[in-house]
Amino acid sequence: MVNTAGERLGRVDGLIETGANDVLRVVGEERAERLLPFVSAVVLAVEKEAGLIRVEWGSDW
Secondary structure, rough: OOOOOOEOOOOOEEEEEEEEEEEEEEEOOOHEEEEEOOOOOOOOEEOOOOOEEOOOOOOOO
């Protein structure tokens, strides 16, 4: 997973179904965990062939 600034945020380690919208569980370096809503305002592109998800999400969020 990479953000619009080109920073790697980690890899998707799971999907949490919340009812309102799904949430991606992303694990980065040193096992840091982020929870990102799987909505179009955050997830800009899913590139299956490249194994990459592009998101609008700061590395310090």
